[in-house]
Amino acid sequence: MGGCEIPEKNATNQEVREILKSAKTVAVVGISHKEERDSHMVAKYLKDHGYKIIPVNPKYKEVLGETCYPTLKEIPEHIDIVDIFRxxxxxxxxxxxAIEVKAGCVWMQLGLAQNEAAEKARKAGLCVVMNKCMKIEHARMSN
Structure with missing residues (x-):
């Protein structure tokens, strides 16, 4: 595999807007407790804008005041968006x-795209966003 790919197919601006509008819970996979890290800043922004954040990282017990889970499979509630920072x-x-836990969407952060995994997610009924930052997209669509 290796480096980031160019998305062969990606969510349109309208689809991104719908995803952000309908989502309530966001599992942030690869979140860091370090405030200067993108994963932390994005999660804090999303939490400050009304989303329920579910941190996912086996290194931590809690991030941003929320229980942190080692994997998606341990999360005891429905996940609307799996936001990937790995x-x-x-x-x-x-x-x-994400497919196994029946998440609604897989979101690969800015700089991340993996076409084969994206196609697998789409075939399983999940929406997919690649190479976009949730914080940037939310701020852009809020204007």
Missing amino acids: NVDAIPGIVDD
């Missing part, structure tokens, strides 16, 4: 977990 090589496994 190395591109980890994406296929995360997508498999």
Whole structure:
């Protein structure tokens, strides 16, 4: 596998708007407790804008005042969006977990795209956003 790919197919602006409008819970996979990290800043922004954040990282018990889970499979509630902040090589496994827990959407952050995993997610009924930042898209669509 290796580096980031160019998305062969991606959500349109209208689809992104609908995803952001309808979603309530966002599992942030690969979140860091370090405030200067993108994953932390994006999660804090989303939490400040009314989304329920579910941190996912086996290193932590809690991030941003929320219980942190080691994997998506341990989360005891429905996940609307799986927001991925991990190395591109980890994406296929995360997508498999997102499909298994019946998440609504897989969102690969800015700089992340994996076409094979994206196609697998779409075939399983999940919407897919690649190479976009939720914080940037939310702020852009709020204007």
